[in-house]
Amino acid sequence: MMRMGARGGGGSRPGVSTDLPPVSTRRLYSLLWPYRGRLALSAVLMLFTAAVGLVFPLGVRRLIDSALVEADAEQLNLVAVALLVMFFLESIANFTQSYIVSATGERLGTDLGLKVTDHLLRLSMRFYDTRRSGDILAIVNSDVTLVRSGTLGTALPLLSQVVRLFGSIAIAMSLNWRLALIVIVIAPAVMGVAIFSGRRVRALSRATQEEIGQATAVLNEVLANVRIVKAFARESHERARYWDRMASVLRLSLRRARAESAVGPIITFLSFGAITAVLWFGGREVLAGRLSAGDLIAFLLYLIGVAAPIGALTRLYTQLQQALGAAQRIFALLDEPAAVTDAPDAISLPVGTGSVEFRSVEFAYAPDRPVLHGLDFAVAPGQTCAIVGPSGAGKTTTIGLILRLYDVTGGSVLIDGCDVRHATQATVRDAMALVPQEPVLFATTVAGNIRYGKLEATQQEIEVAARAANAHDFISALPQGYETEVGERGVQLSAGQRQRVAIARAILRNPRILLLDEATASLDNESEYLVQDALDRLMKGRTTLVVAHRLTTIENAHQIVVLENGKCVELGTHQQLIETHGLYERLWSRRFVEELPPVPSSADPEAALPIEMKTEATVSRP
Template identity: 45%
Template sequence: MSYYSRFYPFLKPSLPRMTGAALLVMAVALLNLALLRLAGVLWDLITVARDVSGMTRAIGLFLGLMIVQGLLSMGHSYLTAQVSQRIMAGFRTHVFAHLQTLSLSFFAKRRTGEILSRLMNDVNVIQSTVTETPIDSAKQVVTFVGGVAFLLYMNWRLCLLILLLLPILVLVARFFGRRLKALSTSIQDQTASITTLAEEVLSGIRVVKSFVQTGRESRRFASRIDQAQHIALRRAAVMAIFVPTITLLTFAAAAAVLWYGGRQVIDGSVSPGDLFAFVLFAGILIGPFGSAARVFAQIKEAQGAMQRVFEILDQQPEVQDRPDAVDLPPISGHVETHHVSFAYDPRQPVLSDVSFEAKPGEMVAIVGPTGAGKTTLVNLLHRFYDPTEGAITIDGYDLRKVRLESLYRQIALVPQESILFGGTILDNIRYGRETATEEEVIAASRAANAHDFIMATPDGYRTIVGEKGVNLSGGQRQRLAIARAVLKNPRILILDEATSALDSESERLVQEALDRLMEGRTTFLIAHRLTTIQQADRILVLNKGRIVEEGTHASLMERKGLYHYLYTLRLAEGEGLEASGERL
């Protein structure tokens, strides 16, 4: 229940409209009852009274009421949709905004698909339960109360009989309905797994053939098809029983009413029109019963959905501004780490006692085998995470004591795979600084070796990239990312294997751009390109989370330690430092 009260603030602004929608739908339900009653009267006018002018008037009234009902119904539908869309939009936006405040640790622990499902599916479930269900219930209540009142007034014995039969009918239908739904879900799962298998085999057909595994794959496929068939047949069996059963039950109920009521019509105590109306009223009572049964399931489902969404909303960012945090003033870029240790998971230390200094404008290369903790270290420098022990300072400011935004604005990160967002090239570069003029964007692109290829795209800077846009090569994307960083003009620059995924031609263009970008900035460079590393003012050799060597290229070569080993291996094999390090 507490989830519902927490949801209330999102509902509150829309309550007047929601009430309006409920009132409209109640009026629709009332008119519906009136129309059914009128149908009975009309029937008597035709069959008993044989009154033409009365019949004409009744039909006229019928049509008039229908038109009014239609208009009210339009208003109700639109208002309901409006309320429900508004509430959902507000709530979803809130969840999304909150998601963005959460720290990287949150996203590292969860699969994106699961977060998306909460943001989209769960919010949808909540939306319909919280907005559409109450409005619909208002309608069902009117139908039920009005319907039962009329039936009781007409014939209370028959009414009790109906109130006994209808729930049975609804329960049977729900029983089958649930079975069918479960089976349908598992058929969908099966179909998905068959598709995946087929896709896997067909796209890897070379391997399958070469290892002579076609027989095995066919057997695997056949066994899944078999399972799917089995479930499909079970569903068919349930369907085969369901439809005749429910039809039979409905007819049995109708027959009971007709038999009882028919005798009264025959002995003259009830008019044919009243019996007709009676049957119609009994019929519409199925609605409220069915909906009551559904509402319980829905509330349960919505509770699960709310739990999942509020679980996200209850997450506090691990890295956040302290109440007394200050803005980091424009920095010169003097970075120090003091005995920094870090672990994603307390049982597994990733960095231990890391201390080093980077003076303003220096270029610090971080080398070491895969898994040594290089990315983790730069994540800490960027304050995506806080150290478990020790401290990091920039220009003497402890990172934990400054406002995150004021820090982030002075750092730029170029990762291995650069991210482009759906939009134009111009938008993507402006991500670095929204207020940049077009001239500044072009200047940044020139510095990033990107201007020429941008001009060669169909619409130049207005070309759409990202999801539905033109395909750019890895090197081109990387140069856009660099242009973005140039525009941001940070004091501290982090390059995490920015050229690792590139072929040597685009690597040259990207490297040139990077060299320009690094000039005069404190740069942390994770790379395996020897010539770049050699130019570093300082090289940190990281192994298993510790700095094992530190110095310039020349001094480290002289030491003949890990760096020397990695370097000579690399020269001998013509491979990356990183790759050869893997074998340590």
């Protein structure tokens, strides 16, 4: 299970995700498998450059001994030219392999980003109910980058540095094993220091990454709700929330910087110590006639050949560990199963007339908190079914189950006689259109938003839908008409206008089942009239489930489902329910079917109501 909300919690080690399953290096590197062809080519080139690096000091030794010891000018020229040619070839190989690695990195980054996005789109509502979009964005943005650089940036260099390291040691041994022993004693010490500090840097950088995720989440929330932030003058509150996060980002980053900065000087000191030791000991060997001057220089170069890979390996190790931390979050996300999936033998929803049936439906969001109990009702094709009940009764949940945004925990939901779990999600949702209370628009043009209902719609179809939705007039009056951008989430339109665009979208979809969740609840009278008029047209001839608060909609419904605490307490037409003298009559007589506090099931329901609502019951309907 992926945990994001609890980031940085627990108070022990900030941000270290102890409850995410660990990721093996093997799994991390398995990401490179699809690119194995190019990487193999790159590896060959890289081994060539490593070999050149290894041979170079031998060339230098030849050069020096030719000039100084043997005084052979011709040989000197020959060796110099050979070295030049070798380095020229090495540059070409280096360029090619470095380009291959970078290009593959870009590809891996986009592929992985796409894979994560694909999976995110496949995940069902259950996942999103408990996650913050900022946390998810941090995974897609920074973690993918870290993994990219941590796989491609490490795999081949690791190989190359190991070759250089052991190659240098081997050649140094053959030149003078006594000298080489000095190196062999010092190298593991340097390595140990490096790995120890690398581990610390890794833990700190992972914690930093998690805190950055939190800060992004805060900022993301502020940006999404900037209107509320401003309206409540909570700028400084949000600033403080953001700063809280950034302060720990800074603190952790500084600690990491300190740890990182210490690594270099320590290693440098050890390396220079080794060089001094070699020069001193080597000088004695030369004096003793056991070593030539060329040998000593070559040896020094091999010593550098040992030190450089050690430095590089520590950097690679840190980078790899960072990537493993990021990969933990990415793989946890990719491993997250979708709660709602198409059955392996899922069929296309049979084309029918649009009947909807709930058979003893049980549902719970959380395992031990049931929301719907034994819900049983059927809506005949073309009929309108109103769902009423106090706030929190389970009306929106019921609509969600028809769309199969969640799977029932008991019983079944049938569309045209087919259990929604037996059909593919795409065909189930193709049969319906949802108009929610808060219409959701995308930051594109008006036409683009309407077209969302049917992507291949022509301009003319869009206009017909807009007219039917009472939206054509206001759209035509916009500066660029249908091509006007509506701003993020449609902020440049009024609520009533947004709702009519949403209705046009539903009309364009031409579904056989229409789901309206309090589509007019938040509108003023004028907009409500226009929206309702459009809805009436849209509802004609379609099976409609409407969570309603408008009396006429409810009264005209063929059937009314009265929900209370997730149970269907009354079922019938308006007339029948009035005669029942139950909850419906009480709600109706208040002319206020929605947004009452939930009625306590045991006590006298009236007792729970504020005074002013009780008096409203005596006011006669207009």
